[in-house]
Amino acid sequence: MFQKLSVQPAYNQVIEAIEIKILSGELSLGDQIGTEAELEEQFGLSRNSIREGVRVLEHMGLLTREKGRRLSVGQPKSSFINEHISRSLIMQRVTYRELVEHLCYVEMASIDSALQRGSEKLLEKLHQNLAETEANLDAPEVLARLDMEFHTMLAHATNNNVMIMSYEPVGQLIYASTQQIFEKTEIGAKRLLEAHSILVSALENKDRDKAFHWMKKHILDFEKGLEGTGVDFDAPVNPKYWMEK
Structure with missing residues (x-):
């Protein structure tokens, strides 16, 4: 028994x-x-x-x-927690479609919070990220890391620990996959820089309409980029690039 x-x-x-x-x-x-x-x-x-x-x-x-x-x-290490959650997501065989849908909600909430609560310190960090991005347009692995850092900074603008902790593990998985986009097409890197530059400008000018428009456009470009690599959105996420990041 x-x-x-x-x-x-x-x-x-x-x-x-x-x-x-x-x-x-x-x-x-x-x-x-x-x-x-x-x-x-x-x-x-x-x-x-x-x-x-x-x-x-x-x-x-x-x-x-x-x-x-x-x-x-001590304070639990976010990197340790995020890695374990990311592993769990992979083991649960979550799909690209599920990750992108989740990302759509979080990114829009992040840009909204950044517009309301953004600080000079956040803008300074975003500008530094932009400069590094422009200097690494031909380095796919570095570019993928900088992309993840950019969106992680926006997520932190929510000042909501639940939002941040739910975002970061997903962000690690899905943005690690952007390396595939940057490896296969030069336009992907250029469109990334353009979108990030306009988003930062919209935040500086408190232009909500432009910020929302370009975040939606940025997410759509991301989806199209993944499609261009041959990703099946209903297939489980390939952990290859996450494991090698």
Whole structure:
């Protein structure tokens, strides 16, 4: 009737116990939890088990090590979270069509927020991105990264953590795929630069109509670019370029 239960490695129990206290709010950002030696005594486990559990939590960003080897609660690394969500999306065999549809909603919300809440600092970063883009029109891999960074900056303009965290993993997947477009056609890079330049100009001038028009046009160009590479929008996303980015 029942299947055999697997026994968790001791270090997994350490990870789970510390995660639960952080998620419940019992431990907050910056709170100290002691040294590995103190954790060894508290948990009643071997130093190796404590060390391995702490290593994983440090990699995730949930723990940081201060002077004197004391450990404290840290901020989870967005890169770690995004990578795992991106992997999950691939394993769920999400299609290009699903990703593009999601992107349409997020990009329009992002440009709207940037118009309302955009700052001089955001515009400065976008202009720097534009300069780097113009200097790398013949470097597909670099261009794909700069494209992703441009749209990630707009997503951050929402100041909405849920929006940002839902956007970034999808953005990593779909914009990594733009490398294919830039490799196959020179016009793709030029159209990217044109769209980004006009979007930044529209943000500077608070021109909502132009910003919305060009974001819709930019998304349409992106779809057409993918179609030009032979992508089947109802097929699962190919992880090749994401894995090689």
